[in-house]
Amino acid sequence: MNKITKWLTLALLAAVIAIAGCSSNTPANTDADNNAPSKKVELLISAAASLTDSLNELKSAYEQEHNNVTLTFNFGASGTLQQQIEQGAPADLFLSAGTKQMKALVDKQLIEEAQQVNVLANELVAVVPTDSDLALGTMADLSQAALGKIAVGETATVPVGGYTKEALEYYKLWAAVQPKLVFAKDVRQVLTYVETGNTDIGFVYATDALTSDKVKVAFKVDAASHKPIVYPIGIVKATKYPDEAAALYDYLQSDEAMAVFTKYGFTAPGQ
Incomplete structure (x- = not known):
């Protein structure tokens, strides 16, 4: 055997050994792949402004338990959020402060009827600055001459504004208070108007x-x-992460989540 032939034989043998070695490592590599971290998922939740504090607390708890999921909130007036979803804005879940907005998305087949449910309830109250000395104890007191501006949510897009209008009409006060009304883009802006003294009541x-x-x-x-x-x-049909969205949907109906919502003053529907 000449030197060249001998060298080629040794090179071929080395190649065979190397291939065999790689094959024997294949199971280990497969295990490593199986143990790789889960893909990070960002869920976008369009939610009524009145849920800001409770959802921000739940965000921390949920992300600790699901380290591959990040929750990002788009807070605003429910009617505005509804319109954004209708226009194709990204969202995985929608939490509305009224059934009207949810029904609109169900009717337009953007949310499945079977994938939406009422989870919380709230109350409507009138607030004044802490240093206010106005005698305001009932809806009838809104007609007094001493009362200045009244902050309310936009009646078409802000659910709290719609509830307020219904109440004022019920007490036959809607027309009488029109000159005093200051309209806000969401419930948090109503609160700010009262906090800053820009309105006497909201x-x-x-x-x-x-x-x-x-x-x-x-x-x-x-x-x-x-x-x-x-x-x-409700779960938005266009979500790119149906499994993760469904898991969050279920979590927000859980006893753990309800305990946080109750802390912030919400109640379960029907209570």
């Missing part, structure tokens, strides 16, 4: 009143004067 949810030490509740609005205030949650 109508918000009981949960929003609890978040501020700059306002006090003047009176609760009789629930019989407006539609029930309920919050539905």
Whole structure:
């Protein structure tokens, strides 16, 4: 055997050994792949502004338990969020402060009827600045001459504005207070108007009143004067992460989540 032939034989043998070695390592590599970290998923939740504090607390708890999921919130007026989804804005879940907005998305087949449910309830209250000395104890007191501006949500897009209008119409006050009304883009802006003294009174949810030490509740609005205030949650059909969206949907209906919502003043529907 000449030197060249001998060298080629040794090279071929080395190649065979190398291939065999790679084959024997294949199971180990497969195990490593199986143990690789799960792909990071960002879920975008369009939610009513009145849910800001409770959902931000739940975000921390949920992300600790699901380290591959990041929750990003788009807070605003439910009607505005509804319109954004209708126009193709990205969203995985929708939490509305009213059933009207959810029904619109179901009717347009953007949310499945079977993948939406009412999860929370709230109350409508009138708030005034903490240093207010106005005698405001009932809806009838809104007609007094000493009362200045009244903050309400936009009636077409802000559910709290719609509930307020219903209540004012129930008490036959809607036309009388028109000159005093200041309209806000969402319930948190109503609260800000009262906190800063830009209005003498405003109508918000009981949960929003609890978040501020700059306002006090003047009176609760009789629930019989407006539609029930309920919050539905639904999975948006266009979600790119149906499994993760469904898991969050279920979590927000759990006892653990309800404990946090209750802390912020929400109740379960029907209670």
